[in-house]
Amino acid sequence: FDSVRKRMTTLIRQPDGRLAAFLQGAPEVVAERCDRRANEEGDGPMTAETRETILASAREMAQGAMRVLAVAEKNDLGEGAGIPEDGFTFLGLVGMEDPPRPEVPGAVAVCREAGVRVIMVTGDSAETARAVADRVGLGDGGAIRVFTPGDLQGAGSLRRAVETPGAVFARMTPAHKLAIVSALKRTGEIVAVTGDGVNDAPALKKADIGVAMGMAGTEVAKEASDVVLLDDNFASIVAGIEEGRAVYANIKKFLSYILTSNVPEVVPYLAFAIFSIPLPLTVIQILAVDLGTDMLPALALGREKPEPDVMRRPPRPRTERLLSWPLLSRAYLLLGPVEAAAGLAGYFWVLAAGGWKWGTPLAPSDPLYMQATTMCLTAIVVTQVANGLTSRSETTPVRRIGFLGNRLLLWGMACEVALQAAIVYHPALNAVFGTHPVPLAGWLFLVPFAVFLLVLNEARKEIAFRGRAD
Template identity: 45%
Template sequence: MEVICRTPEGKLEVYLKGAPEVVVKMCSSSLDSGGGIRNLDETEQQELLNRHLSLAKKGERIIALAYRQIEELREYTGDFIFLGFIGIVDPPRPEAREAIAKCHTAGIKVVMITGDHPVTAESIAKDVGLANSGNLEIITGNELATLSRADLASRLKNPSIVFARTSPVQKLKIVQLFQAEGEIVTMTGDGVNDAPAIKNADMGVAMGSGTDVAREAADMVLLDDNFATIVNAVEEGRTVFDNIKKFIVYILASNIPEILPFIAFVLFALPLPMPVQLILAIDLGTDMLPAIALGKEKGEGDIMKRPPRAREEKLLTPPLLFTAYAVKGPVEAIAGFFCYFAVLFEGGWRFGEQLANNNPLYMQSITAFFSAVIICQIANVFASRTRYQSVFSMGLFSNRMVLIGIASEILILAFIIWNPSANLIFNTSPLDLRYLLIAVPFAILLLGIDELRKYLLRRNVSWVTRYLKW
């Protein structure tokens, strides 16, 4: 950058600042320590550039300064007097190294794009753990302009890349190159020159202290200007996505014991094991708080050790539906029917016999079915707290909302069974405690089956991963 100034004596002087390798080549002389001016030959220019490189290796950002006197207002490209270097130390935040390490384990590729000298960029990249000298790929702006599309695509596959001495147009080009390779690109920046790349990235992130143009172009603004915040946001996003799936698999599992009673009622002429009012009691009552509590779960230990999910991955996947409808749901339905028939047969009922809605035996039988489903759902909410890890590794009190949700289930169940007003509303009847205990082994079975599923997933058993990894 050149700036033309007029001195108090009325003379015109042009002051120059910029990249050392450019500025030094534009200088024919230098200012010595005594204030005198002496000529610069090629050897001395190279010596200045070597000094610049020694500073750059320390991670300093170097700007060269020069000036000359002029006679008229125009652009000048030579005969400058070299003044010196300014070394700027802008160390990375201490947490940047840990954040980049998290990205690597999470399958997220971190690429540095900077206008700094390649040596400075390499030093900073090593300092933050972006790469070591063995696998670091450094591409300069000049190389970027000359490489073919095929060569660029090949070099972009390197896990550790630094782009140095890049222009604003080249930053945009880099974003577009990664997108063309099918990558989902997040671009961060703070200056006006970063705005085009931020705007065109899949996710644009601007620093809170950045320019208005950068903030307007961004999808997200970091108020603390901290790269680690982006990584924390990724972790939080993965946790939320996991928790939504946990919520869904928990809710869907109870659909099977709600649907099968109607099928049995139609096909086998059984007294309806689960009337509508009890289905509503589950969907709008007992399931509500536990499902909400699953949304409060912390991320599992491997949450940032998994690769990013595919762009086309849906929330409702076949393995999730299979787990809910073909694994957990049937166990709950079997538990319900077992308790239902236990009450009926003990009361002297025979197949084909119809029971009136106000028949005490029928009221007890549907109460037993309902109770078995609730007891299994209590086991299900525990099982659904994790997708891959053992639920026993999470700690009983790590999510107190789950315990509150389970307590609400038990209270609602007790209210519906033993409260006379609730008996009238739901057509239920007080139930002997032994019929509740009958359902407990099925709840333990449900929890055990899901723990086995998670164990086999952690062992990378292929068919379990294919059909039961949700």
């Protein structure tokens, strides 16, 4: 079978030794090559009226979402005869139904909400394509516009076709499929193509993402693709989009959480350099945060489940960077300064309670100095607990997704606090990190800063969330 010729002819030697040719293909193509038709009496002439009746029956079957093949024969071929192109006797129509899986309409609806446009490109007839498109909801209540090769001849017609809402392409050849993918890419779209046959390989290769069918797909199609769909299920592609969006969002949550603690680590050094005060945070204590207390909560954020509205958001722009301005500004200009303020406030709170006067030098081994730096370190950890809770979503308030939904994060924060308590109170770790026990009042002093950070970021998200809802 050839998708351009839309027919296939087979030569068969019958039991009596005679050669016969059998033709199958698109009804309009097969009917044109028949000059007779089979009937109850044997056969009769193929008139224009009979041909139109056959094609009307084929259209009626196609409108029921059937793939329709016409079958014809030619008997008594001479020895050495080539493959005949005409003179056949029309035998009948065969309708085959391959209904979409039950989950496909729902998956198409999810794609529409996610800003992903689904376009059907098929070699089936226009009637079959329209019926299938209607079943899976490609029109979304609007008109489904079916394009055939004849509609794509004029200059600019292909571009207009791919930009038409509800566009469906029928009777397409491999060359047409490749041209459609190229036209979509020229309009700036990111294009994913699914296919299973050898003829789909050029379009699969041209697409940004080629998706081959793992069960029904040919090896050529799989080699030309970037992804192989093991269950041949369109809904799995949609699930993959959701998972991909969730992974991308979780990477940004991880980065936001980690970058926020950079500010309270840098600000003490700036204060030390500018105001000539004793260094509020030592290098080993910074390492305790970066390689110790922050690690488990950050990793737990990477396991966050997809947010409820992740598939109701439009696709991110092609030019969007992972380290975007909203992420950096939130970490460095909104949340980070709160943590830095908590660290310096705790540091000076201890020094003031110990009677320290401005300009008085403190030795690194001075218990007052060690307790003050411990307070600064503890401030970072306490505020990072609040940061971990609010970082579970960039734009959705945590109250809408639940504070207890990520058990790994809760365990991570528990380990974070336990590790910090060990650094503060265990004598061996005191010696390693240059820390000194702080009273319970010190921990309580830092709680308002953590609450303020949580409320501040949640208020920002609440405003953004209501803006999207409106």
